[in-house]
Amino acid sequence: MLAPMAAYVCPRCRVNSPADALTWCCPRCRGPWDLDFTSAPVSLTSLASRVNSLWRYKEALPLATESPRVSLGEGRTPLVALTEDVSAKLDFLMPTLSFKDRGAVMLAELARRLAPRRVLADSSGNAGTAIAAYCARAGLDSEVYVPQATSAKKLEQIRAHGARLTLVPGDREATARAAREAADEPGVFYASHVYNPHFLHGTKTYVYELWEDLGGRLPDTLVVPVGNGTLLLGAALAIEELHGHGLIDTRPPLIAVQAAAVAPLARAFEAGAEDLLEPEPARPTLAEGIAIPNPPRAAQILHAVRATGGTFLTVTEDQLHTAQLDLARRGLFVESTGAACWAAVRATPPRPGLTVLPLCGAGAKTGVGAGVGRG
Known part of the structure; x- marks a missing residue:
């Protein structure tokens, strides 16, 4: 049985469109869509017997079916300790070697x-x-x-x-x-990972998996890299859903990480702005996967970080390179962009409690210090 398709809605203009209309953006402002979708609570005790992919969280997913037609076994990535208080979720162990x-x-x-x-x-x-x-x-x-x-x-x-x-x-x-x-x-x-909100409802399973793996709770702090913000906005969706259904008591802060060379969101956040400031020329960076000078969902990203009591951190090129090599020495070879969160945590230790960061892409795609494409 197919789940009904949710409708698109523009977060700025409140214009609506059916999801089967192939209308990829708001016709009025040309901005990205949100999804008019309400999740149902996921039962933690029911998950053990479910399909071993992200489709296991069917109550929380648009397009969910009893037997999903499209899957490569994505999701369910390991959570591995880096230090006593910091763990990494190995999303580079996906079928195509990235969280995307x-x-x-x-x-x-x-x-x-x-x-x-x-x-x-x-x-x-x-x-x-x-x-x-x-x-x-x-x-x-x-x-x-x-x-x-x-x-x-x-x-x-x-x-x-x-x-x-x-x-x-x-x-x-x-x-x-x-x-x-x-x-x-x-x-x-x-099939835009920026404009189509179904993508965000896929990335939110990152947080649902953490909630499951930690026995019905979330880490004390979530650190995520941000370019177009698809992982951060998905995480924010999951946090709000879990809290709204009474499945978590508190919302962990979202710590957003950008490369210092291309940090439009960090600059706007520091200035107290609700959207991007005047653009600055982008400089080269190893973290090419988050080197986005004008993210279309900027206002939503800034709001999501503030709503959780989070903040932005930036990392230098030397910090990125050192963090990538440090992770490799620990047995985890990731792309340069994937090392950004570890670089930030090494430079700015998080608050007490468990901190989790993602390792988003495999180093085999790019090599050491080569960076990756901007998504």
């Missing part, structure tokens, strides 16, 4: 139901790979727009899943503009 699988499986399931003429995504790294893989699993053809300078390893992985590649001259922003223009064509499903 959590959202990509939701978009692929939605696309399977809608049966569009064409599935389109834009990326320069992990999100494009994840969309390509899950579309292949769903039996859908896909096309991924990428910057011309995307690393050969990324291109090889996307091609291996059967996706068509469109190489776009220019930077990540130019690639996004080209994809959005193509997304306006009739019959196109834009």
